[in-house]
Amino acid sequence: MDALDIARLQGILAQIEHDAAQATDRGQVATYIPELAKIDPAQFAIAVSLPDGTTLTAGDAAVPFSIQSISKVFMLAIALGRLGDQLWQRVGREPSGLAFNSILQLEREKGIPRNPFVNAGAIAVTDAVLAGHQPKDVLGELLRFIRMCAEDDDIHINKSVAASEQATAHRNIALAEFMAAEGNLRNPAALTIGTYVHQCAVEMTCAQLARAGRFLTNAAGAPRLVSPARVRRINALMMMCGHYDGSGEFAYRAGLPGKSGVGGGILAIAPGRASIAVWSPGLNERGNSKLGSAAIETLTRETGWSVFG
Ligand code: DON
Numbered sequence: 001m002d003a004l005d006i007a008r009l010q011g012i013l014a015q016i017e018h019d020a021a022q023a024t025d026r027g028q029v030a031t032y033i034p035e036l037a038k039i040d041p042a043q044f045a046i047a048v049s050l051p052d053g054t055t056l057t058a059g060d061a062a063v064p065f066s067i068q069s070i071s072k073v074f075m076l077a078i079a080l081g082r083l084g085d086q087l088w089q090r091v092g093r094e095p096s097g098l099a100f101n102s103i104l105q106l107e108r109e110k111g112i113p114r115n116p117f118v119n120a121g122a123i124a125v126t127d128a129v130l131a132g133h134q135p136k137d138v139l140g141e142l143l144r145f146i147r148m149c150a151e152d153d154d155i156h157i158n159k160s161v162a163a164s165e166q167a168t169a170h171r172n173i174a175l176a177e178f179m180a181a182e183g184n185l186r187n188p189a190a191l192t193i194g195t196y197v198h199q200c201a202v203e204m205t206c207a208q209l210a211r212a213g214r215f216l217t218n219a220a221g222a223p224r225l226v227s228p229a230r231v232r233r234i235n236a237l238m239m240m241c242g243h244y245d246g247s248g249e250f251a252y253r254a255g256l257p258g259k260s261g262v263g264g265g266i267l268a269i270a271p272g273r274a275s276i277a278v279w280s281p282g283l284n285e286r287g288n289s290k291l292g293s294a295a296i297e298t299l300t301r302e303t304g305w306s307v308f309g
Contacts, residue, residue: 001050010056012302013046016295017058020044020280027282027290030262035164036066039264041282046295047210049275051219053151057207064203065279066161068261069100071199072122073216073242074146076234077226079116079125087128090184091121093237100244100262100287101171103178111182115241117259120175124184126196127176131186135195142199149225150212155204162201169193206265206277213267213275216257222275235269239307246286246293253297255306260288268296270305 001009021044031037045059079087096114098104106113106120113121130138139157147153176189185192204212214222216238218231226234238257243250250258256276258268264281266289276299280291300306 006054006056009048009303012299013048013056013058016046016298017044019298020059020291020295023291025290026280027284029264029281030283030287032168033161033165033262034168035158035161036263036281039065039281041280043279043281044291045206045277045279046299047206047277048299049207049210049214049277051214051217051222051274053211053214055207055211059206060279061206064205065265065281066158066200066261066263067202067204067209067265068200068263069117069122070209070259070261070265070267071142071202072117072125073234073238073259073267074149074212075122075125075129075142075199076116076237077230078141078145079129080230080234081226083128087125090128091116091124093240095240095247097245101175103171103175106175106178111179111184113179115237117237117241118244119172120179123172123176123192123196124179126199127185127187127192130192130195135191135198138195139198143202145225146202146204146212149215149223150204150208151223152208152211155202155208157198158201158203161203162198165197165200166194169197172196200261206279209265209267209277210275213269213277216269217271217273217275219272235271238269243288244286246284246288249286250288250293253293254300255308256296256300257307258296260292262287264289264292266292266296270300270303271307273305
């Protein structure tokens with residue numbers, strides 16, 4: 001990308017941030033994890049990282065936030081590296097059409113979660129990585145992997161957020177116990193959920209998250225930490241399942257694979273071009289960042305980066 005394009009992109013980001021600052025309806029911050037309910041919903045950040053690591057930002061892009069379900073993408077990459085296609089015996093690859101924490105399908109489908117991004121599926125993925133290892137080692141591996149992706153060691157787990165989620169994790173414990181009843185859990189539910197809530201409590205800034213996503217662009221010059229074939233498949237899952245029952249709407253509006261988190265972050269990938277992170281803590285009714293989704297829609301419209309041309 002030449003200097004003129006970079007200047008234009010910076011202008012688009014500044015405009016998106018300006019528009020977000022005017023918004024009156026910013027959605028609702030998640031309250032079921034009490035620590036997240038304390039976050040100021042007025043904050044907004046956007047960052048675009050180019051394959052070589054050049055990162056453009058606007059807004060609060062240096063403020064760390066809880067990446068929550070975005071961590072599921074990184075744990076999935078680790079799980080696929082360790083188990084390969086065997087992972088798919090335990091987790092499906094179809095969109096769920098249901099809320100991220102729903103238990104309905106799990107009963108009907110005999111303890112096999114629809115995809116690795118709904119909570120049940122992500123818990124199964126974490127459980128698969130954990131089997132035969134200690135939680136601290138798995139969390140250490142996750143942090144090392146994310147730090148390597150971002151080329152930044154200043155990325156940590158927020159223990160207060162993890163404790164806060166653990167104290168209210170009844171639904172996730174129910175999902176894990178249900179999978180155990182169906183023979184789809186390898187560790188005690190408490191161990192798997194304890195690992196999972198810490199994984200979700202990883203904190204990153206928008207700039208760090210955008211940089212960390214570059215390995216998913218399959219672009220020349222980006223870090224190659226996962227094989228190109230696997231990157232394509234992770235992107236397919238993000239496109240179809242990354243926003244839960246809002247995945248169709250996100251694909252329709254943004255035209256990019258993306259993964260949201262209840263902390264208000266979204267990681268979106270423009271294959272071959274850039275990794276994009278947004279953060280706005282207020283969520284829409286599907287639990288995805290309200291202004292964040294709109295910001296990525298504007299960005300793809302202005303840049304022409306939709307995967308659909
Ligand atoms: O398991 C949970 O409920 C949270 N740790 C993560 C959920 C989440 O981020 C859903 N995304 N929008």
